[in-house]
Amino acid sequence: MRFDLEIPVPWSDEDKENEQVHLMSLPRPPPQKRLIVGYALTSKKVKSFFQPKLERLARKKGIIFVAIDQSRSLLDQGPFDIVLHKVRNAFIQLFLSIYNFFFFFCSSLEKSGNMSWRISVKISYIFVHSLSFRCLLREENPGVTVLDPPISIQHLHNRQSMLQVVVDLNLSDSYGKVGVPKQLVISKEPSSIPEAVSKARLGLPLVVKPLLVDGSAKSHELSLAYDECSLSMLDPPLVLQEFINHGGILFKVYIVGEAVKVVRRFSLPDVDKREQLSNKGAFRFPRVSCAAASADDADLDPSIAGRSCAIRVNSLQGHCLRNLPRSSVIDWSVGFYWCRIGLRLFNIDIIRERGTRDRFYVIDINYFPGYSKMPEYEHIFTDFLLGIGQSKYRNRRRLSSSRTSRPNPKTDEIASSF
Numbered sequence: 001m002r003f004d005l006e007i008p009v010p011w012s013d014e015d016k017e018n019e020q021v022h023l024m025s026l027p028r029p030p031p032q033k034r035l036i037v038g039y040a041l042t043s044k045k046v047k048s049f050f051q052p053k054l055e056r057l058a059r060k061k062g063i064i065f066v067a068i069d070q071s072r073s074l075l076d077q078g079p080f081d082i083v084l085h086k087v088r089n090a091f092i093q094l095f096l097s098i099y100n101f102f103f104f105f106c107s108s109l110e111k112s113g114n115m116s117w118r119i120s121v122k123i124s125y126i127f128v129h130s131l132s133f134r135c136l137l138r139e140e141n142p143g144v145t146v147l148d149p150p151i152s153i154q155h156l157h158n159r160q161s162m163l164q165v166v167v168d169l170n171l172s173d174s175y176g177k178v179g180v181p182k183q184l185v186i187s188k189e190p191s192s193i194p195e196a197v198s199k200a201r202l203g204l205p206l207v208v209k210p211l212l213v214d215g216s217a218k219s220h221e222l223s224l225a226y227d228e229c230s231l232s233m234l235d236p237p238l239v240l241q242e243f244i245n246h247g248g249i250l251f252k253v254y255i256v257g258e259a260v261k262v263v264r265r266f267s268l269p270d271v272d273k274r275e276q277l278s279n280k281g282a283f284r285f286p287r288v289s290c291a292a293a294s295a296d297d298a299d300l301d302p303s304i305a306g307r308s309c310a311i312r313v314n315s316l317q318g319h320c321l322r323n324l325p326r327s328s329v330i331d332w333s334v335g336f337y338w339c340r341i342g343l344r345l346f347n348i349d350i351i352r353e354r355g356t357r358d359r360f361y362v363i364d365i366n367y368f369p370g371y372s373k374m375p376e377y378e379h380i381f382t383d384f385l386l387g388i389g390q391s392k393y394r395n396r397r398r399l400s401s402s403r404t405s406r407p408n409p410k411t412d413e414i415a416s417s418f
């Protein structure tokens with residue numbers, strides 16, 4: 001596979017400007033400068049994310065976290081340098097449902113081969129969505145960096161679109177192969193599921209997942225269906241995914257900008273043929289890999305254990321993959337996803353097929369995951385925020401010095417976005 005291509009990213013001009021500067025080469029802002037980070041997060045996230053060690057370190061580094069009051073205009077709050085958000089309010093829900101409506105609509109148009117319709121519908125959706133969010137955040141807070149673009153996050157609110165990006169990337173070469181499990185989306189008629197499953201040649205058992213991921217407990221209610229009869233009792237919309245035996249270990253790849261940390265977690269145990277034949281029905285299973293207990297210290301068969309390490313995707317400057325390190329398939333999948341979607345705060349759940357050395361499957365991608373469970377998250381996150389602050393500062397300085405020297409329509413245009 002070739003890597004000398006540039007992938008377009010749905011980011012704003014300001015974000016592009018910010019990212020083109022490598023963090024190590026940035027000048028430090030003056031010490032008195034404070035970085036104001038507004039946050040609109042669910043109460044659950046506030047509780048888990050703002051651990052005392054993060055708050056302490058942030059204070060030391062001049063980062064001030066300010067809660068955004070979603071019931072008041074942003075004009076009366078801030079100004080903010082950066083906004084973090086993961087919310088489930090009515091506004092986002094409305095756009096979520098519009099998105100999912102369009103997604104279904106587009107999928108059926110694609111099946112019927114009407115590509116131009118699909119594209120125009122998608123474009124109008126993107127236009128409506130980004131326009132409204134910009135009104136909500138940017139226009140009332142000029143200069144703010146919104147993490148991340150809502151349009152990118154939407155990909156992760158639907159288990160089909162979430163993994164479709166990985167499929168489109170077609171990641172494979174001599175270092176391994178990263179794919180997704182064979183899956184089928186069921187939007188209606190549970191009685192037709194057994195036939196659809198055999199038509200799609202999906203093997204049992206199947207992991208049954210709600211199609212939409214809206215942060216509710218229901219969207220995490222997963223089950224394992226062992227036989228065909230149980231399939232007609234399921235409750236669409238959902239995704240049926242082939243169960244991959246992976247030795248009961250999962251790799252959680254946490255991403256914070258360019259920093260990547262991989263941790264091992266316990267996962268569902270393998271299902272052998274005998275167990276599959278003797279079990280009947282569909283069984284709910286708990287959120288096994290979400291538990292903070294890490295499998296890093298567990299005594300594991302080396303063929304299953306893989307590695308658990310911290311790496312930096314150094315060469316993800318700009319949006320070009322030319323120099324992407326070929327150290328592992330995990331670096332690749334993260335880098336590609338990052339570039340293609342334009343997300344900076346997410347995690348990817350990857351499993352390795354039992355009995356293989358390099359056959360990886362991405363099974364889930366989450367926006368703004370439980371970072372407090374990631375070792376050293378307080379350092380990684382504060383460095384990331386400071387990096388954004390520094391590149392903003394550098395851009396402003398560059399712009400103001402070019403303004404004083406001679407008028408430049410191009411930079412003046414950029415300056416107006418701060």
Ligand SMILES: Nc1ncnc2c1ncn2[C@@H]1O[C@H](COP(=O)(O)OP(=O)(O)OP(=O)(O)O)[C@@H](O)[C@H]1O
Pocket residue numbers: 181207209219220221222241242243244245246250266267268287288289290349363364366
């Ligand atoms: N295709 C699969 N093959 C084998 N095991 C799977 C598969 N899909 C999911 N699992 C198991 O089910 C668990 C939950 O799946 P998944 O991550 O898709 O659900 P989720 O509700 O989005 O979880 P999270 O809390 O990580 O967001 C995984 O951690 C893994 O143990």
Ligand SMILES: O=P(O)(O)O[C@H]1[C@H](OP(=O)(O)O)[C@@H](OP(=O)(O)O)[C@@H](O)[C@@H](O)[C@@H]1OP(=O)(O)O
Pocket residue numbers: 042044045048086213214215216252289290291347366367368369370371373
């Ligand atoms: O609750 P935790 O801290 O464990 O974080 C989980 C997070 O819940 P929260 O955002 O409400 O906190 C989940 O988000 P939603 O899908 O429900 O939106 C999802 O991202 C999980 O994958 C996270 O677990 P992790 O993958 O990091 O183990």
Ligand SMILES: [Mg+2]
Pocket residue numbers: 213364365366
């Ligand atoms: Mg998830």
